Amino acid sequence: MTFTTQLARATQQNHSLLCVGLDPEPSKFPGAWAGDASKIYDFCAAIVDATKDLVCAFKPQIAYFAAHRAEDQLEQLMAHMKAVAPDVPVILDAKRGDIGSTAEQYAREAFVRYRADAVTLSPFMGRDTIEPFLAYADKGVILLCRTSNPGGNDWQMQRLADVPGQPRLFEHLAHLAQTEWNSTGQIGLVVGATFPAEIARVREIAPTLPLLIPGVGAQGGDAESTVKAGLTAAGTIVVNSSRAVLYASKGEDFAEAARRVAIATRDQLNAARG
Numbered sequence: 001m002t003f004t005t006q007l008a009r010a011t012q013q014n015h016s017l018l019c020v021g022l023d024p025e026p027s028k029f030p031g032a033w034a035g036d037a038s039k040i041y042d043f044c045a046a047i048v049d050a051t052k053d054l055v056c057a058f059k060p061q062i063a064y065f066a067a068h069r070a071e072d073q074l075e076q077l078m079a080h081m082k083a084v085a086p087d088v089p090v091i092l093d094a095k096r097g098d099i100g101s102t103a104e105q106y107a108r109e110a111f112v113r114y115r116a117d118a119v120t121l122s123p124f125m126g127r128d129t130i131e132p133f134l135a136y137a138d139k140g141v142i143l144l145c146r147t148s149n150p151g152g153n154d155w156q157m158q159r160l161a162d163v164p165g166q167p168r169l170f171e172h173l174a175h176l177a178q179t180e181w182n183s184t185g186q187i188g189l190v191v192g193a194t195f196p197a198e199i200a201r202v203r204e205i206a207p208t209l210p211l212l213i214p215g216v217g218a219q220g221g222d223a224e225s226t227v228k229a230g231l232t233a234a235g236t237i238v239v240n241s242s243r244a245v246l247y248a249s250k251g252e253d254f255a256e257a258a259r260r261v262a263i264a265t266r267d268q269l270n271a272a273r274g
C-alpha cells in the first residue's frame with residue numbers, strides 16, 4: 001500500500017490529524033529511567049502504546065537515537081510500531097540529502113533497515129538527490145519546504161531572480177514537488193506551524209500534497225490556524241507534536257499524561273476542521 005493511502009486510512013480510522021513525534025531524550029525520562037539511554041525503546045514503546053489510537057502517524061527523529069548509539073533500539077521500535085499499530089504510517093525524520101550514490105544508501109537505511117513508510121529529506125542539493133528515494137515507489141518522500149525555525153528565513157524566503165514570477169525558494173520547491181518531481185505521487189512537504197501564512201501559500205501551490213506540519217506544542221504554533229491554512233478536501237495535513245506529548249509528566253504517569261495531551265491536541269485540531 002502507498003504511503004498516501006496508508007495516511008488517508010489512519011487519518012480516517014483514528015479521526016486524527018495528529019502525529020506524535022518520538023524525540024527521546026534520556027535526561028527527560030521519568031523516575032529511575034532518567035539519564036538511562038538503554039531505556040529509549042521502553043520509553044518510546046510506552047508512548048506508542050498510549051497514543052496509537054489517537055494519531056494519523058508517528059515520527060521518530062533519528063538523531064535522538066543515533067546520538068546515544070541506540071539505532072538498535074530504533075529498529076526495535078519500528079518493529080513494535082508495525083506490530084501494535086500496523087495501520088499507522090511511520091515517518092522517519094532523517095532530513096537526509098546527498099549525491100545520488102550516497103542517497104541510495106540513505107534510502108536503503110530508511111526503507112530497508114528501518115522499514116519506514118516515509119522519510120524527510122532536505123531538497124537543497126536538487127532533484128537527483130531525491131530520486132534514489134523515489135525508486136521505492138510506494139514510500140513517502142517528504143521535503144523540507146518552509147521549516148518551523150526562525151533561520152528558515154535565511155534561504156527559504158529568498159526570491160529566485162531567474163525563475164519566471166520570481167517566486168520565493170519555498171514556493172518554487174512547492175511547485176516542483178507538486179509537478180515535475182512527483183513521479184511516484186508520494187511526495188509531501190514540511191511546513192512549520194509557526195508560519196500559517198506560508199502554510200496557506202504552500203497549499204495554494206501544492207493543492208494535493210500531504211503537508212507534515214511540526215511546530216505546535218513546544219514551539220508555540222497555533223493548532224487552529226494550522227488546520228485552517230493547510231487542510232482541504234484534496235490535501236491532508238499531518239500535525240506533529242513531540243516534546244509537549246512526550247514530556248507531559250516527569251513522573252511514573254508519563255504515558256497517561258502523554259495520552260491526555262495527545263487527546264487534547266487531537267481534539268483541538270479536529271475542532272478547527274469545521
Ligand SMILES: O=c1ccn([C@@H]2O[C@H](COP(=O)(O)O)[C@@H](O)[C@H]2O)c(=O)[nH]1
Pocket residue numbers: 021023061093146147148149190191192214215216217218219240241242243244
Ligand atoms: O521545520 C521543522 C522540521 C522538523 N522539525 C522536527 O519536528 C519535531 C518538533 O518537535 P517539538 O518538540 O514538537 O517542537 C522535532 O523532531 C524537529 O526536529 C521541526 O521542528 N521543524
